[in-house]
Every structure is written in structure tokens, then in C-alpha cells.
Amino acid sequence: MTAIASDERARLTRSAALASISMALFLGALKGWAAWKTGSAAMLGSLADTSLDLIASIAALIGVWVAAQPADHDHRFGHGKAEALAAIFQVILIVISAIGIAWRAVQQLLSSTPTQAADDGILVSTIAILGTFALLVWQRHVIARTGSLAVRTDNVHYKSDLFLNLGVIAALVVDQYLGFSSADPLFGLAIALWLAWGAWRAAGEAIDHLMDREWPEERREEFLAVLAKHPDIRGVHDLRTRTSGADDFVQFHMAVDPGMTIVQVHDLMDQAEARIAREFPGVEVLIHPDPEGLINETGQAAEELLPGAGDGQ
The missing domain is CATH 3.30.70.1350 (Cation efflux protein, cytoplasmic domain)
Structure with a gap:
């Protein structure tokens, strides 16, 4: 990551968060219509995930805004951990989304409710894939420039959305065109597991920041x-x-x-x-x-030799 000025970092992270919010609003409207038309558990799961993505993106925006504030009298080390807190909140939402999708998929698997209007669902999912991919490209640019933890966690959402939307298309095709009625809920369960795995990975880095983990x-x-x-x-x-x-x-x-x-x-x-x-x-x-040579409380010299110390390079 190349070092950049704090105001430039704040501008980039805000732009990524605002782009996420805009995309979530757009995709939420599309998927709401598609879920109503298709009755698909996978599509409903995709809608639920997008709805939570909207909340998570708002949290990311708040997190990067607070983190960009300079150090003050009460926060002498700055406000950087606001990004980690926003990331933890996002992780919680991802887990909630995964549980909700899995629950709906199990219900549909047990009831064998058929899906409808595959063409509409496939069209909406294709649009969602294209829009999500464009957002991911911008987020990766911002992450490369800023290293923002909140944007990186938001990126986890939308990476999983690519697979989620591909899963919706596959579920509708297999269900309605190949006649395998259990495909939709099974894909819904797979999507839930993918989201849970993404949450687990995203949580690790956020916790490391909050717990002041040492550098690698x-x-x-x-x-x-x-x-x-x-x-x-x-x-x-x-x-x-x-x-x-x-x-x-x-x-x-x-x-x-x-x-x-x-x-x-x-x-x-x-x-x-x-x-x-x-x-x-x-x-x-x-x-x-x-x-040099100071003896610490254990009775040993405290210095640890540096690699190549004293070479004057």
C-alpha cells in the first residue's frame, strides 16, 4: 500500500462506502421485484443479503468517517479503530444474513415449493453481477491505496454477492429447465455457508486490530x-x-x-x-x-542484537 495523505485517504474511503450504498439500493429494488416474481429461496436470500449489505455499507461509511477524524484530547492515538468496529458490525450482519438464508432454504427444501419466472430472475441476477463487479473493481482500487479495513470487509460482502447471484442463476436453471426441484434450496444453503465462511475470515482481521495484534x-x-x-x-x-x-x-x-x-x-x-x-x-x-549493557530485572542484558548492526549502510 502506497502512503497517501490523510485527506486523500478519507476521500477514497468515503467514495467506496457511498458507492456501496448506492449499489445496495439499486440491487435491493431489483431483487425485491425478482423475489416476488420467482418465489425463489436463493433469490430471497440474495435480497436479504443485499438489504443487510445496505446497512453494512452505511456502517462502513460511518466507520471511515470517524476513523478519518484527527487525534484529539480524548483520543490521543486517533480514531482508527472505528474502522475495526464498523467491520465487526458488518460481520454480525453477514452472519445474520447467512442464518436467515439457511432457514428459508431448509423450509423450502421441506415443503418443495416450486420456483417461477426463471427468465426474470436470471435477468436480474445478471444485472446484479455486472453492477457488483464494477463496484468490486473500485473497492479494490481504494483498498490498494488506503488499506481500509471497513472497505475490505464491505468488499467481502460483494465478493460473496458474485457467487450468490451466480448461485441464483444456477438454481433457477437447474430447477425450472432441468427439473431438479431441490436445486434452489440447496443452492440457498450453499450460499449461506459461503457467507458464514466470509464472515469468519473478515472477523479475524477486525479482532486483530481491536486487540492490537503485533505486525507480521x-x-x-x-x-x-x-x-x-x-x-x-x-x-x-x-x-x-x-x-x-x-x-x-x-x-x-x-x-x-x-x-x-x-x-x-x-x-x-x-x-x-x-x-x-x-x-x-x-x-x-x-x-x-x-x-548498552543495561541489566534488566531478570538479570540478563536487555538488548537483542540487530541484524547487521553497526554496518553503517
Whole structure:
């Protein structure tokens, strides 16, 4: 993800959320008409999912708007976790949608209610696929530029909508043209399972943000490698990292020559922060200097050697 200005990020994420809301309104009207015409459980499930998508997209819009607000007196670390909260709300709606679709499919499977007007249902689903695909292309562009968790979770909805609408078409074709009356509810159950799986995956990342999960090990190693390029940084320990919305935070203890003056240590920290800013734009850093060889409470030296420390690259 390329670093971009906060106002540009806010503009892109808002545009993605507004596009999702517009698409959900358009598809909801189409699918409502098609569900009435066909009596299809798969189509009804698709309508229910689109209705919840509308609510989820509104939540995403609120989430990205709040997350874009600058840090204030009561929220010194910013409002980035609003995106994770919006994502959790979206996940809950996906689960509700999956349960409702599965329930309706089981009822239809037991009652063997036939579907009708396959042509209308197929036409509406085809339009929905084309519209959803266009939205997904824009969302992927926004995600690539911003890394927005709320937009990424919204993207999960609409990815599943592609399969959902394909499932509706397949169900209507198999049911009405091939004579397999159980196809529609079985496809409805498959769609419900797909939605549940998408919710499970989306929940994991949102929870990681809320629980301040550490960066992936590969990124931590890259961060340490940047510090190792400075010859006066003797070691680093207690490295802590986390991500909140678009913001990254890092804090660590840095081992330095015990003979340095306070001014020299301060200059060294400024240099380290400048290196980090070049390699990791936008990351907020907190550094605590320690004299090299300091013994911690366990009776061991606290420094962990940096890869290639002191090579001066």
C-alpha cells in the first residue's frame, strides 16, 4: 500500500462506502421485484443479503468517517479503530444474513415449493453481477491505496454477492429447465455457508486490530533491519507494534553507548526516526534510550542484537 495523505485517504474511503450504498439500493429494488416474481429461496436470500449489505455499507461509511477524524484530547492515538468496529458490525450482519438464508432454504427444501419466472430472475441476477463487479473493481482500487479495513470487509460482502447471484442463476436453471426441484434450496444453503465462511475470515482481521495484534514477523524484521543500518544503535529490545485503522504505532528501547551525552542520544533518536520515516511512512514512533549493557530485572542484558548492526549502510 502506497502512503497517501490523510485527506486523500478519507476521500477514497468515503467514495467506496457511498458507492456501496448506492449499489445496495439499486440491487435491493431489483431483487425485491425478482423475489416476488420467482418465489425463489436463493433469490430471497440474495435480497436479504443485499438489504443487510445496505446497512453494512452505511456502517462502513460511518466507520471511515470517524476513523478519518484527527487525534484529539480524548483520543490521543486517533480514531482508527472505528474502522475495526464498523467491520465487526458488518460481520454480525453477514452472519445474520447467512442464518436467515439457511432457514428459508431448509423450509423450502421441506415443503418443495416450486420456483417461477426463471427468465426474470436470471435477468436480474445478471444485472446484479455486472453492477457488483464494477463496484468490486473500485473497492479494490481504494483498498490498494488506503488499506481500509471497513472497505475490505464491505468488499467481502460483494465478493460473496458474485457467487450468490451466480448461485441464483444456477438454481433457477437447474430447477425450472432441468427439473431438479431441490436445486434452489440447496443452492440457498450453499450460499449461506459461503457467507458464514466470509464472515469468519473478515472477523479475524477486525479482532486483530481491536486487540492490537503485533505486525507480521516479516514486517518486524524489516523494521529492525532499518535500525541496524545505523552504526551507533547497539541493539533494540521491547519492540512493540500495532495498527489502528490507517495508523501504525511502534515503540522500543534502543541500546546506545553509555558514554554519550543526552544531546548526542537525542540526535541519534532523531536520526533513527528519520530513517524510519523514509522506510515506513506515517508510522508513529516512541523510542526509549538505554545504555548498552543495561541489566534488566531478570538479570540478563536487555538488548537483542540487530541484524547487521553497526554496518553503517
